[in-house]
Amino acid sequence: MARMRMNQAIAAAIADEMRENPDVVVFGEDVAVAEGPFKTSAGLLAEFGPLRVRDTPIAEMGFMGAAVGAAATGLRPVTEIMFVEFLGVALDQLVTEAAKFSYLSGGAVNVPMVMRASVGAGLGFGCQHSQVMESWIVGAPGLKIAVVSGPHNAYGLTRAAIRDDNPVAVLEPRVLYAGRGDVTTGPEGIIPLGRAAQPAGGDDVTLVCCGSTVRTALEAASGAEGWSADVIDLQTLQPWDAEAVLDSVRRTGRLATVEECPYSGGWGADIVSTVATEAFGDLSAPPIRLTAPDVHVPFGKELEQRYLPNAGYVAAQVGELLATGESPPHWWERDGALA
């Protein structure tokens, strides 16, 4: 057990995998000499040298493709996309090449690569540097997606992602990089992909969250009056842990997803649809989704905070759901909300 910041936990996870496996290599923009714009590769160049830890030009398609080729022929590349938006120019290599190689080789070629990307709003970077964009990759067969929510699972999921024989995207909410927490290091700290965590337990509602919304959900649940919640941190968005969610909902009878992304096309729609299909008879209220509105991330501090679902909002919506048994309107649908 060690206390560290989330960015340090990520660097520690990569370093531990690099020590164990000489095939693990790291590349991305300013990840080597400068140790990463978010300091998520601190110490790697010093310990493992320039053969295995490299800076790239600003060429996401180029280095993502190089990761695909290297992974297909034996290495385990860990690439960094500084802001997930920059994946836009490299999406082909991840979704249409890497994710399909196993299938298109009759199982002969695996692509054990990791694409790490910082995601999310909250730092005032404006709408081209504040999205989560998991919707770009959720639903791409052949790809796994992990979303970290703090130092502990950042370490464990990053290690699992590097060990996995599939291409894995690891999304890292950038507002969390500086946050500290206790991390179980070493092999016991590895967290298997596909399994959710349950950081809080309760009886009345299941709050499903991941990444930045885990702390939102926990804060809402801890301040709740008159109700208690199972808080489920999915940890992996693809494949997601349906069993953990269904088991919980069968007990609580209510489901709310807490998502940082816009409402339309958000990952929670999958959760709600599976729960509605598989556990319809166990539901005592309609499942609800607490998300951002279908707009761009605004720049101003207050607006950006208004945009994101916060703990007060989660608590109020869940409270209303419990009180009325009906789905409450989103904040932006309420009278006077936009004044």
Add this chain to the structure above:
Amino acid sequence: MSSEALERREAVRTDRRARYERMVEIRAVEDKIRGLFAEGLVHGTTHTCQGQEAVAVGVASALRPTDVVCCTYRGHGHALALGLTPLQVCGEIMGRVVGSIGGVGGSMHLCDMSVGLMPTFAIVGAGVPVAAGAALTAQVRGTDDVAVSLFGDGAANIGAFHEGINLAAIWKLPAVFICENNQYGEYSPIAATTPIENIAERAGAYGIPGEVVDGQDVDAVCAAVEAAAARARAGEGPSLLEMKTYRYAGHSRSDTAPYRPEGELEEWYERDPIDTFGARLVAEELLAVEEIVEIEASAKALAAEVAEQCMAAPAPGVGSMFENVLV
């Protein structure tokens, strides 16, 4: 607002002394912006162009307001040079309704189509093919406008650069591609990411003219852009210009530029674009030495006054995030 922007644009197009004043204004406004960030009065991040003012003013002086300009997140200088007012620029950076897009964009997102400034691009390279498209409009409609893309040395390694320039070359589009080589892409010196010294050489790969220009000399920048634009307007296709320049500050607000070799910044200070041009205007008797101090003082006062106005201006309301998403 836009008529004021047009007037400001006309000034730099026609008057070299105004070009000097504009460069001083850019420096003063960015000094103020850096100060506001340092005091914690502004949210987010910012990328300043101090040291690169001659490129901004030289380009704007050579173009017409009907020409279209695609520039990057390092865009305060270009915006001011093209004519945007300090209030429009500072207001946007500070997230106030007086900003050029009403304060919802921030430092990386300026725009004013009345003087040809397209929404500035925060994604490296994205503006290169977009400028090709704007040039296509001019070609199809038969106007003699040109489209200009401004980007950094780092951007010359991304696919969009190559695809955009190649497309413009084969279609003979009226575009001018301008690389502002400020020696660094984020924290990496150009030599670490680019195997050739002059990005202008890449023009040869696309069969278009390429030229290295002294980006610290506003007259040289203006002349080179005028020539490339004239060629484009005459239907002879695009060019690639490489402006050799330098950014005095770090990449963005949080960067103190520890990667810079000792003495490098001081060497570039020796060739400061504002000082050099000021001295030239004095030698040509277009400017008196005493006026230099006055111009600097009034630019500083203007920047301070504008910052006050912005502080007093309201932030956009909640409804603003729902506006202009779909038209």
